[in-house]
Amino acid sequence: MAEDAQPVVATRRDVGVWGAALLALNGMIGAAIFGLPGKLDAAVGSFAPWLLLLAGIGIMPVVVCYADLAGRFRESGGPQLYAGKAFGRFVGFEAGWMLYAARAASLAANAHVLAAYAGALWPGLNAPLTIIVTISGITLVNVIGIRRAVDTLGAMTMIKLAPLIVIGALGLLLTPIPAPALPQFSAVEGVALAALYAFVGFEAATIPAGETRDPERNIPRALLLTVAGVTLLYVAVQMAYSASGLGENDAPLAALAARSxxxxxxxxxxxxxxxxxxxxxxxxxxxxxxxxxxxADQSLLPRWFGKISPRFATPVNSILAVGGIGLALALSGSFISLAVISTVSRLFAYFASIAAIPRLDYLEGKMRWGRGIILPLVAGALILWASSHSNLAEWQAFGAFLAIGALLYLIAGKGRRSAQ
Incomplete structure (x- = not known):
């Protein structure tokens, strides 16, 4: 090694199966469970718990597809990596880019949701300062290490899950469970997507595979266990709420907790x-x-984004960039336009990943009719059905961000060619 050469700094594999499960769980459980029960109960009544069960079962083919893909790779990247290996750098970039847009919009939007909940406890907290402190603190925790981030996730997960489990259990014990009555199909169709979207976000566990111990084994296990567990939790909470007879409510679980x-x-x-x-x-x-x-590792963005902190062994610049973008969107209000397309862009990443399975099988010279062809067809049909319920404005915004991603890719391509 030359005297002036610098040692390569790499990330550490600090995440185990439970850490991966925490990433998946917290990607799924955000604000939806705190607002969805009232809307579902008002729309389909006592059928609401079973609708959530059907949604959990419906998303499972997509989850199994991701588990299959996660079992093939040790590198970080998730959907971007899967689609890129199957269809080339450009498709992989766009899959990752659209997922990035969806998650950045969600980060910004949820900052406002958090400020609103905090303001309900103390009005002075519903202010921009709460948003700044929240996103800055989350960014700092991630910079100082993924193990610290996962440990923090573990503590917050217990805080948020314990009350949900308690009120769900008390509601089930104290109130008779009504027999489900089949609603009008139009009523089910009107809220089916809302029920389905409550389960997205599990793919968060696949992205930091390069920092996960034995990712080919731990990530698939984490995905399947987490989605199954979240489905049961959602059904129990919804069953308790539907049994309470509270009907539509802006803060349904707070009302249920007050009653229980x-x-x-x-x-x-x-x-x-x-x-x-x-x-x-x-x-x-x-x-x-x-x-x-x-x-950045694949030269699709400037190398600056790939810098690893020598002290904390985390991609520090990428973390700071995400925090900065999320904060800017939240404070400017422009996050609304991203929130509109967040679901459609996430579905694009899902579809690209699902389609990667038969393509990767072909490239590897193998044929699997079950998990390689039939399962991706079922999962892909679900994604196409969900996408068909998006409106014109969402598709226009989706196309615009897809085009922005293509432009960034071309700019990065010029940099790659000039460096050669």
Missing amino acids: IGPVGAVILGFAAIASVLANQLSAVTSISRITSSF
């Missing part, structure tokens, strides 16, 4: 909601910062 536990229950659920949003944001920064870092 008393006035202190609403306060407890307020803190649980804040912890839930914080954990979702922490998971978002942990995962999406690895997308830009992976882009």
Whole structure:
């Protein structure tokens, strides 16, 4: 080695199966569970728990596809890596870029949700300063190490899950469960997507695979266990709420907690909601910062994004970039336009990943009819069905961000060619 050569700094594999499960769980459970029960109950009544069960079962083919893909790779990147290996750098870049846009918008939007919940406990907290402190703190935790981020996730997960489990259990014990009545199909169709979207976000566990111990084994296990567990939790909470007869409510679980536990229950659920949003944001920064870092490693973005901190062994510049973008979007209000396309862009990344399975099998010279062809077809059909329910404005915004990604890719390509 030359005297002036610098040692290569690499990330550490600090995440085990439970750490990967925490990333998946907190990618899924954010603010939705705190607002969805009232809307579902108003739309489909006692059928609402079973609709959530069907949504959990419906998303499982997509999850199994991701588990299959995660079992093939040790590198970070997730959907961007899968689509890139199957269809080339450009498709992989666009898959990662659209997922990045969706998660960055979610980070910004959830900062406002958190400030609103905090303001309900103390009005002075519903202010820009809360947003600044929240995103800055989450960014700092990620910079000083993914193990610290996962440890923090573990603590916040317990804070947010415990009240949900308690009110769900109390609701089931104290109130008779009504027999499900089949609603009008139009009513189910109107809220089916909302129920399905409550389960997205599990892919967060696949992105930092390069920092996960034995990722080919641990990430698939984490995905399957987490989605199954979250499905059961959602069904139990919804069943308890539907049995309560509270109907539509802007803060349904706070109302349920007040009925089950008393006035202190609403306060407890307020803190649980804040912890839930914080954990979702922490998971978002942990995962999406690895997308830009992976882009830099593949020369799809400037190398600056791939810099690893010598002290903390984390992709520090990518983490700071995510925090800065999320903060700028949240404070400017322009996050709304991203939030509109967040679901469609996420579905694009899902579809690209699902389509990668038969393509990778072909490149590897193998044929699997079950998990290689039939399963991706089922999962892909679900994604296409969900996408067909998006409106024109969402598709226009989706196209615009897809074009922006293509432009960035071309700019990076010129840099690669000039460096050769």
